[in-house]
Amino acid sequence: MIKEKDWFKDRGYPHFSNKTPLSVRKRVLYYVSNSKKVTKHSFSPLIYKEIKQRRYKTSNFNGEIKRSHKKIENDKIVSNSKIRKILYASHIDAHIYSYYAQQIITPKYEEYLSKNFELSNSITAYRQIETDDKVKFKNNVHFAKDVFNEIKKRQNCVALVLDIENFFPTLNHKKLKLAWSKLLGTKTLPKDHYNLFKAITRFSYVKLKDLKTKNGHFDEKELARLKRIGKHTFFESIKDLIDSDIIIHKNQVKKDGKLIGIPQGLPISALLANIYMLSFDEAIIERLTLKHNVFYRRYSDDIVVICKKDQISIIEKVVEEEINKIDLKVSFEKTEKSLFKIDNNRLQSYKIEEDSLIKNIPLNYLGFEFYGYQTLLKSKNLAKFYRTMKESIKRKHKRVEIQKEKYLLDDAPIFKRKIYRLYSFKGVKSRLIPSTRTEFVKEKAITTPFQRKFRGNYLRYAYRAADELDAPEIKRQLRNHWKILQKTILKYEFSNSKKD
Numbered sequence: 001m002i003k004e005k006d007w008f009k010d011r012g013y014p015h016f017s018n019k020t021p022l023s024v025r026k027r028v029l030y031y032v033s034n035s036k037k038v039t040k041h042s043f044s045p046l047i048y049k050e051i052k053q054r055r056y057k058t059s060n061f062n063g064e065i066k067r068s069h070k071k072i073e074n075d076k077i078v079s080n081s082k083i084r085k086i087l088y089a090s091h092i093d094a095h096i097y098s099y100y101a102q103q104i105i106t107p108k109y110e111e112y113l114s115k116n117f118e119l120s121n122s123i124t125a126y127r128q129i130e131t132d133d134k135v136k137f138k139n140n141v142h143f144a145k146d147v148f149n150e151i152k153k154r155q156n157c158v159a160l161v162l163d164i165e166n167f168f169p170t171l172n173h174k175k176l177k178l179a180w181s182k183l184l185g186t187k188t189l190p191k192d193h194y195n196l197f198k199a200i201t202r203f204s205y206v207k208l209k210d211l212k213t214k215n216g217h218f219d220e221k222e223l224a225r226l227k228r229i230g231k232h233t234f235f236e237s238i239k240d241l242i243d244s245d246i247i248i249h250k251n252q253v254k255k256d257g258k259l260i261g262i263p264q265g266l267p268i269s270a271l272l273a274n275i276y277m278l279s280f281d282e283a284i285i286e287r288l289t290l291k292h293n294v295f296y297r298r299y300s301d302d303i304v305v306i307c308k309k310d311q312i313s314i315i316e317k318v319v320e321e322e323i324n325k326i327d328l329k330v331s332f333e334k335t336e337k338s339l340f341k342i343d344n345n346r347l348q349s350y351k352i353e354e355d356s357l358i359k360n361i362p363l364n365y366l367g368f369e370f371y372g373y374q375t376l377l378k379s380k381n382l383a384k385f386y387r388t389m390k391e392s393i394k395r396k397h398k399r400v401e402i403q404k405e406k407y408l409l410d411d412a413p414i415f416k417r418k419i420y421r422l423y424s425f426k427g428v429k430s431r432l433i434p435s436t437r438t439e440f441v442k443e444k445a446i447t448t449p450f451q452r453k454f455r456g457n458y459l460r461y462a463y464r465a466a467d468e469l470d471a472p473e474i475k476r477q478l479r480n481h482w483k484i485l486q487k488t489i490l491k492y493e494f495s496n497s498k499k500d
Helices: 022-032 035-040 091-114 116-123 140-154 173-184 191-201 220-228 238-243 267-275 276-291 309-325 379-407 416-423 459-468 471-479 482-492
Strands: 046-053 059-060 066-069 068-071 076-079 080-086 157-163 204-207 295-299 302-307 336-343 344-355 356-359 363-365 366-372 374-375 431-441 444-454
Touching: 022 035, 035 191, 059 444, 066 356, 091 116, 091 173, 091 191, 091 267, 091 363, 116 276, 116 295, 140 157, 140 295, 140 302, 140 363, 140 366, 140 459, 157 309, 157 363, 173 267, 173 276, 173 459, 204 302, 267 276, 276 295, 276 302, 276 309, 302 309, 374 379, 379 416, 379 482, 459 471
Parallel strands: 046 204
Antiparallel strands: 046 080, 059 066, 068 076, 157 302, 157 336, 295 302, 336 344, 344 356, 363 366, 366 374, 431 444
């Protein structure tokens, strides 16, 4: 029996409202399930943070084409990094969003999709879809497999991967409200839902970096004082936040003079984005899948279409017409076009670039590179794994050097168990790890032991993907990971690393 996702989650981060441990679940449930209380609930400001994703892309440097982490823009060399803007809610607010998403809106959304088999199959992200054996829920590996299997089945076909520009930040509020009401079967949003709608569309936020008030760092003494009195928060009360010098920003992104966009990072954001896209999904199924036998899948803002080569123009025309109806935009110049055909008795991928074909350029989809005859992990994801491994060991070496200097030690070891668990084959099994939790009761610290579940590392994911996709070549991609790990450890002077 598959365990359903629980709406209640004990979030560990500090915010503007206190943590809600499992012990207060009943109290929280009483509050979030009471529509009158939700109608009157005052939502706190969100906390905004940026996640920088380094990208290694082909760029034009004054006529010279080369791959780099940088590019030339407006005659200046700038980073290729992609900035993801994440906003996250206070604990009680997050519970409200999560409860409404999972317990109230999702059942109606799934009921709506269940009436249309093609539609339900086409929308894959942010849903709990059972595998064929009903043992677990599908993930991106299964969704990628469906696409790759369809290509293998059709053989001579074209795969188009389209991306919606600035998806969450450009959603039209009026269209979202209408789609939300339609799903609920009401002319207007009920008062409790409308309060959520206002909080999501007219949101305010505080930048995480602005909370680092001590020379770019958090005020650890103040946070410790608040913990001692039982508050895992940045301020003792919202009033203290308002009275402080911290700037509270408001959503001011506008189009044609009207606010647009919803925060990415709330427990309800992904579901609302799917609801917003419903009319688009239905139109594509009606105009392309049913009429032209086009294979369509949408994973959030990533769209993949599999068709015949002579259907490309009509697909782009229909997609552009329908995406314009919901005030979004697809960047067609960035669309990946991959041709697949039998070459020397095997299925081979070609990149379609203007009027030419470039052999052996894979289809990139959901973290995998599909060549027709083989499937590999996306090269940038593999590079990120090794980069994270090396940076982690470098940080640990820096800490060891500080300890040696502080305590006048001749040598200091690296604790290999955790490193191996995170970055080697020794961490592919899930397990319970001994840990401790410290809480303050009447200003006294009480530490209790507990077992923390470790779900496995990136290699666990990769090995499982290799099995699911029947792609042993993925495991071969990782065959040198142990050597690379040991070589990285040997670069630094740890007392328990041996050099030959």
